[in-house]
Amino acid sequence: MVRSDPPAHGGRLNQAARRWGIPREQWLDLSTGINPNGWPVPSVPEVVWQRLPEEDDGLAAAIRGWTGAPEAAVCIPVAGSQAAIQALPELRARCRVGVPHPGYQEHRHAWQVAGHRVRRLAIEDMMAGEAWLDELDVLVWIQPNNPTGVGIEPARLLSWYRRLAARGGWLVVDEAFAEGLDSLSLAQWAGQPGLVILKSLGKFYGLAGLRAGAALTDPHLGDGLSRRLGPWALSGPARYLMAQAIADRPWQDQAVARLWRDSERLQTLLAAQGMAPAGGSLLFQYVRHPRAGVLAEALAEHGILVRVFDQPPALRFGLPATEAQWHRLSATLTKVIDRLIASW
Ligand SMILES: Cc1ncc(COP(=O)(O)O)c(C=O)c1O
Secondary structure (H helix, E strand, C coil), X not given: CCCCCCCCCCCCHHHHHHHHCCCHHHCEECCCCCCCCCCCCCCCCHHHHHCCCCCCCCHHHHHHHHHCCCCCCEEEEECCHHHHHHHHHHHCCCCEEEEECCCCHHHHXXXXXXXXXXXXXXXXXXXXXXXHHHHCCEEEEECCCXXXXXXXXXXXXXXXXXXXXXXXXXXXXXXXCCCCCHHHCCHHHCCCCCEEEXXXXXXXXXXXXXXXXXXXXXXXXXXXXXXXXXXXCCCHHHHHHHHHHHHCHHHHHHHHHHHHHHHHHHHHHHHHCCCCCCEECCCEEEEECCCHHHHHHHHHHCCEECEEEECCEEEEEECCCCHHHHHHHHHHHHHHHHHHHHHC
């Protein structure tokens, strides 16, 4: 076992409430990239709570329909993509793994804890040729990346995949934030040996608490993953709600349209404050700023929680949900930035 401290995450409102002495319900939490206008959750029939989940309930086929994964792929429901992130490193003997930096830290952590040698990759280095791939057995890519929002054309990712697969390597593509950005998804290539695609219901559907997602992969790897996760990896209510949400095309279509509008609005709002985002996705904007930490603290004093990064210094803003929240963000940023500029 290698020592690796658990990564920090957004969304820790209880902690923020204690630290700043502001009651939980008064916070505007923009520290996650979760859709604030998520899928409306229906009630779950009693029998779904009472019976054991059954794997042949049609959920795998529903995942295929949702993602467009071909017949060659296996579609495995998982208790959030996090469950697959933690299980995948257990399926390989010790090897060399590349993870994006900056990037969702749980990938690095999970591979390190399982004893693999992990190399952090800057996007600039990844774009300079392909020779670096020959020093890796597994490459993890987050598409689009969290927190930078960088997306890589599928053709390039597939060429990296082929180079790794020729030596028995894997490409793991985390598509937690790819919903609504269909041209970025690799799902249509799922099923090829050593290609793993992770999907999440936590972000676009706003169902982070449900703990539901999917892994799309080849039958051999999928068999290892399913065995590792064991029976009933996803609760019956989670399977039931997941099947409904991923089949709800009318809701998905309006959500994509709304997220495009809202993400552009957030970009414009931040740019008007002199904080033009360096990147982003439909669900968050990424702002590089030398005094990111100071800004985040100042916003927190006003009850606005954002995610702060230190290498490089940056802030990540999620989407406000209501008009009142949009106005609160805009007015607070004006106040905070004016005050900080006067003191710098
Ligand atoms: C890039 C990325 N992948 C995966 C996850 C895990 O999400 P979940 O387990 O809810 O699917 C997160 C959560 O923040 C994330 O940011």
